[in-house]
Amino acid sequence: MKTFCGRANPTTGAMEWVEEDENYDYHQEIARSRYADMLHDKDRNVKYYQGIRAAVCRVKERGEKAIVLDIGTGTGLLSMMAASAGADFCYAVEVFKPMANAAVKIVEKNGFRDKIKVINKHSTEITVGPDGDMRCRANILVTELFDTELIGEGALPTYEHAHKYLVQEGCEAVPHRATVYVQLVESKRMWSWNKLFPIHVEAEDGEKIIVSPSEMENCPGVPSVCDIQLNQMPSSDFTILSDVMTMFSVDFSRPVRSASTYYRVQLEPVKSGKAQIVLSWWDIDMDPSGTINCTMAPYWVKSTSAFQWRDHWMQCVYFLPNEEPVLQGEKVYLTACRDEYSLWYKLQKDSGAEENKADVRVESPVCRCQAHLLWNRPRFGELNDQHRTCQYIESLRKVLKTDSVCLCISDGSLLPVLAHYLGAKQVQYFFLVFKANHLEDKIKIIEARPELLTSSHLEDKKISVLVGEPFFTTSLLPWHNLYFWYARTAVTSHLSSNITVLPQSASLHMMIVEFQDLWRIRSPCGTCEGFDVQTMDDMIKNSLNFRESREAEPHPLWEYPCKSLSDPQEVLTFDFRKTVPQHGLGTEGSVSLLRKGKSHGAVLWMEYHLTADISLSTGLTQISNEKGNCEWNPHCKQAVYFFSSVIESETLSDLPSAVTYAINFNTKTGEIAMDFKL
Ligand code: SAH
Helix, strand or coil: CEEEEEEECCCCCCEEEEEEECCHHHHHHHHCCCHHHHHCCHHHHHHHHHHHHHHHHHHHHCCCCCEEEEECCCCCHHHHHHHHCCCCEEEEECCCHHHHHHHHHHHHHCCCCCCEEEECCCHHHCCECCCCCECCCEEEEEECCCCCCCCCCCHHHHHHHHHHHCEEEEEEEECCEEEEEEEEEECHHHHCCCCCCCEEEEECCEEEEECCCHHHHCCCCCCCCEEECHHHCCHHHCEECCCCEEEEEEECCCCCCCCCEEEEEEECCCCCEEEEEEEEEEEEECCCCCCCEEECCCCCCCCHHHCCCCCCCCEEEEEEEEEEEECCCCCEEEEEEECCCCEEEEEECCCHHHCCHHHCCCCCCCCCCCHHHHCCHHHHHHHCCHHHHHHHHHHHHHHCCCCCEEEECCCCCCHHHHHHHCCCEEECCCHHHHHHCCCCCCEECCCCCHHHCCCCCCCCCCEEEEECCCCCCCCCCHHHHHHHHHHHHHCHHHEEEEEEEECCEEEEEEEEEEECCHHHHHCCCCEECCEECHHHHHHHHHHHCCCCCCCCEEECHHHCCEEECCCCEEEEEEECCCCCCCCCEEEEEEEECCCCEEEEEEEEEEEEECCCCCEEECCEEEECCCCCEEEECCCCCEEEEEEEEEEEECCCCCCCCEEEEEEEEECCCCEEEEEEEC
């Protein structure tokens, strides 16, 4: 059987349905899953084990049999903990078939076949009774169904159902309770992920300011969670305006309601400023007394000794609908609204609706300005990066003349506006900002794919300047933006003979790195709290090698510290002044290892050469010290290719002095294949 997967073709920019082996989705899901990261999360595992032991003890002390329901068992880990802690029987429920199969194997290998029954169903499909999946209701409910936002993976409806149909009244729950915390902050950096800041352009005839339309100013944005590794956000990038407040708690040992609701806290700002952002995280108490606590609190809130790196649970950034000035000591009210799966926040100056609760609307935010649908948060950040804009302005100024006919190819780009102010006539598609800046008649939007461009679109003019950032929303890996090159090739017949292309070229760069933590997500675990989970390791390895070629994966490396073990190396160049060649572009070579450390993988990124002397890096921006710590472009994802075996060197002399590589850009598919030998 075959299955069809939607994917953007980097040579056409179009979404296509690609026929894949029926197991493709499974393998992608396993290979890119967070299971390894969870198994490496020692803090989580130890605390679950303590909580489960305590819950089994409490039930036994009451003279009852301990019957456990483990919803979302994954590898079977929490059920095995319960069985080891003396539980009489465990029902381990897992909806994802490959994982349920793995759980059966792991449970058997660890000798728990008689104590644990793996059920491959969604928990809401479980039947209870003499002939049911479960003989009787459980008196211990164990789950780990939380995401960074706590409720995004459907924990609330799952608990609601479980309390109604699957567990006894007064059951023990591990975790016992979850609590969501918030802190109000001002942060230009984070606010730039949500609103378009005015852009200043020094034009011939004075300074021009590109402003965002009022619809955008007042737009509540999109409800999707913004989850980040908040611990990588330096304290200089935000100002704390309030203490940490408890927003709400959920007691998992009692019936849970998933219906939409809201919670409100009163807070007194500790500092005056502009309230823009609500930072949020949660903790879980594994036992009723709260002595076994697992917290996601960021570095400025918790002691460093409690620190555990993890990627499966991070912290949330919520954007208030508008920025709101607040005064130190002057009370404000923060409301958290939630539906079954997500949360959003608003800030009010008075308690207002206190007597009239029906007034509080709990409708999820909907983007009214379109911009939040067109630009995701990193893209907002990129467009607001004044330094980057200056680079484009400077290079546009070099290439544009008053009679330039300029064509821009990039998604949701502001380059046409810049080009117009800098003196060109021109073309492209994205209305909103144009309207706010009264440019509808100056900038023409061509709603045609590059290969369908006709001379009538261009009013029979030839294009003298072709510009792109390049940026395309369908790009996953850095080199997918080379679609610009394909589009440039498609419009060749419309280009004048002395065409200027900006950027004139691009280059692919590569560097060998040691990750501080990111290696965990792809590293085998072996045993976890004494349980053999190698079956899971093998399964992940198998999925990673599914197509016999390992692939690079995108990660925003500003969130994942690493140090360089080699110099950055330019490996391929792409000349946009020429068309895409028929033959592929390949390179082989070796890169010397300069520092001791663990070679976890290679990082690859693109650099765009706007003109001969102005370049922009979408990857490495700096190696900040002699230890090799790297700084990355904060708006872009880089490509990470994890090596299948890690080489570790204590001293430089025992280093294999180089890593050899073969990197091939297939011009037919727009993809890059790579191979490394250590
Ligand atoms: N309990 C494991 C794995 C947690 S990951 C551990 O702690 O290591 C959560 C798992 O729950 C995923 O495998 C997911 O497929 C499964 N899941 C989520 N909701 C579920 C539900 N309502 N019923 C059954 N499985 C569920």
